[in-house]
Amino acid sequence: MTRQMTGAEMVVQALIDQGVEHLFGYPGGSVLPIYDELFQQDKVQHILVRQEGGAGHSAEGYARSTGKVGVVLVTSGPGATNMVTPLADALMDSIPMVCITGQVATHLIGSDAFQEADTVGITRPCTKHNWLVKDVNDLARILHEAFYVARSGRPGPVVVDIPKDVQFATGTYQGPALVEHKTYRPRVEGDQAAILAAVEMIAKAKKPLFYTGGGVINSGPEASALLRELAHLTGFPVTSTLMGLGAFPATDKQWLGMLGMHGTYEANNAMHDCDVMINVGARFDDRITGRLDAFSPGSKKIHIDIDPSSINKNVRVDIGIVGDVAHVLKAMLAAWKSAGHKPDKAGLKSWWSEIDGWRARNSLGFRQNSETILPQYAIRTLYERTLGKDVYISTEVGQHQMWAAQYFGFDEPNRWMTSGGLGTMGYGLPAAIGAQAAHRDALCIDIAGDASILMNIQELSTAIQHELPVKVFILNNQYMGMVRQWQQLLHGNRLSHSYTDSLPDFVKLAEAYGAIGMRCEKASELEGAIDAMIAAPGPVLFDCRVANLANCFPMIPSGKAHNEMLLAADATDEVIANAIDAAGKALV
Amino acid sequence: MQPGSVYAIKEGKDKTEQHTLSVLVDNEPGVLARVIGLFSGRGYNIESLTVSETEHEKHRSRITVVTAGPPQVIEQIKAQLERMVPVHRVIDLTVTGKAIERELLLIKVRGAGDDRVEALRLADAFRARVIDATTESFVFELTGRTDKLDQFILLMQPIGLVEVSRTGVAAITRGPEAT
Structure with missing residues (x-):
């Protein structure tokens, strides 16, 4: 499907063709032609925010709660710079987002024009990719590529910067079916040999642990379902990062709670003592690992991640599997079943009794015994x-x-x-x-x-x-x-x-x-x-x-290992004052 | 080892290695800034960088980066480059082991009498060419490995070195196959 239309019309048409129903934005001089097109249609609903940063975070919430790409439309200069924080946020948390920014007319670029900013320059390090569109005939292709890049592989934010004259110019529109990206083809299927090796390792584990993250959520609901199936089939305990909460049910008896700096005592001790760690879509962030040289010292580590650069970045792993979580878990389940593996019941029993001992510390316990709300x-x-x-x-x-x-x-x-x-x-x-x-x-x-x-x-x-x-x-x-x-x-x-x-x-x-x-x-x-x-x-x-001086426990003080947690019951003023040594202070 | 993480294990255990990477990219606007930004943003070293469009009809460029770091950092650099959207391929020429590296040097030397004679004699020994001459100066052109160029510059210093321009390393593998 190709048609002649203006750049502004192309933007709206591309949004419709990409199935966008909601758009968060704020108008301004350099996006008025696009706003004029929005006014004349009713397929895409625009939600007017009060500051551009609000549009960005709204798009993040939209994306995170639907699994779809969040879309933002803002003007040049301050509109774009106000979007920097949400873009950086979305990049860190792998949230798919397409941000369309207006730009001053092409002949004014570089002249310090009113509301001009080097948007692609400013947003380059805080986006997965960005484009400045100088020719209206490139616009449709770039918009469709933008959606493809935002949602494919490890999802992330992208920026399409469109000068005002390009919005007015007339060119040829092409639909998404005709657009294929030249270079970007992230791998979704895991390497079969690595998957088989991982399943062998899992089958022999005596003290295993699933450490799951936001990658399970990003992979889609099927990934969560597969994670549950694999966890129930093996009987292994499951913990998750902050970003991965909900992938495994908090009401399940195999759930250990969140891990990391403010994770539960049982989750962190299980991380420290496990013999096989299965990292599913998490990235060994510093809030999770604590002190790296004391991080889970005795374990073999398997890492499933769609981003090859996550593997061996912070922590060396024994088996790295590059691929989409759902695809890899599916292959692992198939391999587990076809090999007729059974979990080591005796080993698991003693592992669970160790875990139950940590659970008995009731690290999230609190006593609400006055009218002051805790x-x-x-x-x-x-x-x-x-x-x-x-x-x-x-x-x-x-x-x-x-x-x-x-x-x-x-x-x-x-x-x-x-x-x-x-x-x-x-x-x-x-x-x-x-x-x-x-x-x-x-x-x-x-x-x-x-x-x-x-x-x-x-x-x-x-x-x-x-x-x-x-x-x-x-x-x-x-x-x-x-x-x-x-x-x-x-x-x-x-x-x-x-x-x-x-x-x-x-x-x-x-x-x-x-x-x-x-x-x-x-x-x-x-x-x-x-x-x-x-x-x-x-x-x-x-x-x-609420109680003004309540503090957040349990906690791994910075510079400490997973098995050196500070629990609320032990946290006297003196202990708090001495919890972190000089080396830890620099670590924030 | 990542400079981005404050929890990084102390560096110094692993030896620093120098690697030459060949990065094939789509020659779209900003692609060089993207690659350089990756190095500066994540605290990686650039020892030398050469870039030019090598396949005009496909708009493809080859960026040759010489970088240095411990093996784990080198692995990270490659993975980070590979995941960039406009990057086709990253080839570690130091690992493939059969690469030829060359650099071009233009050097201006000023002097009179014996110094002029000595400069010409050294240039001859290094197979440098005279590409500009006045009664009191020469500009030499020399290609070769980086250490050869370094050596030539060193020898020209006492003779009357004025200024130097060099291209950085270009590299390619030996044999009939494309990389």
Whole structure:
């Protein structure tokens, strides 16, 4: 299918041909021709945000909750530079995103024109790929390539920068079927010999462990189903990174909880002591491994990853399998069955009894015994009151994020949206808006902190305008809690600028935006208040006042190994002050 | 070993190796910036870099990078290059082991009397060509391996070295096959 049309028409046509239903954006001088085309059609719904960064995070939430590519449209200059954070965020967390930016007319490029920025130059290190389109006849091909690159292989964000004169110019449009990328062909099938070797290794394991990550989610729902099948067939324990929560059900008895810096005692000790580690779509991030030279010293390691550069990057592995998680797991299951393997029952029994010993430490235990709401209790109550509902959870970044990961159970993939790699405060509200745009009838909750929520609070206005009834559940302790926790651990309890002196009245703030404001200060009233929040028809800002000085445990202090965790019960002031040595302090 | 991770195991255990990589890329705008940005962004070394379009009708360029690092870092560099969207192929010519490497040097030398004679004699020994001459200067052209060029520059210094321009390493494998 080829047709003559203007560049601006091509953009909209390409979005339609790519099956895009929702677009997050903000108009400006250099994208007005595209906005004019959007105005004259009704197939693609545009969601107007309040700041371009909000569009980016909304697209991330949309992508994460649907498995589809998130799409953003912003103007040149500041529009594009405001997108830098979401692009970097999406690159770190492998979120497929196509960001279309307007650019000044080609003859003005390089002249320091009004709202000109070197968008491809600025976004080159924070995108998977980017393009500046100088000829309208390249535009359709590049747009389709952009979608292909964003969603293929290890997904990621791409930018297509379109000068204004190219939007006005007329050229030939071609549909996606006619576009084939010249160079980019990521491998999805794993190497069969490596898969067979991995299955042999797994079959002999006495203390095995599945360590799963965001790659399972990115691979699609089938990957989660295959992971469950393989885990149940083998009877092995499963832990996951922050990004992988939901791939394996939190209610399953083989689930050990999240691992890493704020992971459970049982997950981290199992990582340390296992004899065969099966990394499925995770990347040995420093928040997971802790001290590298003491990381799981006795284990053979298998690593499944679609990105060859992830294998042997931080940790040397024994068997690396480059491929898509679903494809590789399918092949592994077939190999396991055809070889007639049976797990080592006796070995597993003693391994599970070791794990049960760690579980008995109850590392996520807390005691809610006064009217002051503990943040852990708040999250657990939120989880219990939303059980059985169609729930999507996003978070900001900080203590509340870790508590959400620890105390909210996820049984399905694509239900959990958080900024893992980049750790972007202000991610959660726009991400919840993105998820809500894709799932109008679902319950979309942003679990927030009082500091993070103020970084993109303006997006509440977006939620109102587009009737997206997101709920913002703020764990308000008046501190940047995680910063304070680190200052207590590292800097002699000198709380330098981590206390927020003049927070807004969140109830009034909500009302000023036209949303519903709620506040809860007593543990005995929390359940009822949460029920009221869920029942509220529109967006809610819920100010949950929690114990100001609560800290996030268990924790692997930086510079320590997995089996040197600090548990809440042991964390006296003295222990906290001495938890991290001089070498660890430099590691952040 | 990754400079990006603060949890990296201390460097120094593995010996630094020098590798010559041949990177075949689509010659699209910004492709060189992309490759250079990868090296600077991740803290890798570039000892030398040469780039030119080698297949005009396909718009393909060959980038020859000489880099140095411990074996694990070299492996990372190759994997990182390979996953870039416009990259067709990455060939480690140091591993394939049969590569020829050449560099072109242009060097300006100024002097009179015995120095002029000595410069010409050395140029002859190195098989350098005179491509410009005045009554008080020469410009020599010399191709060869990097160490040969280094040696020639060293010898020209006392004679009256004025300035140097060199291309960086171009490399290709021996034998009838394409890489």
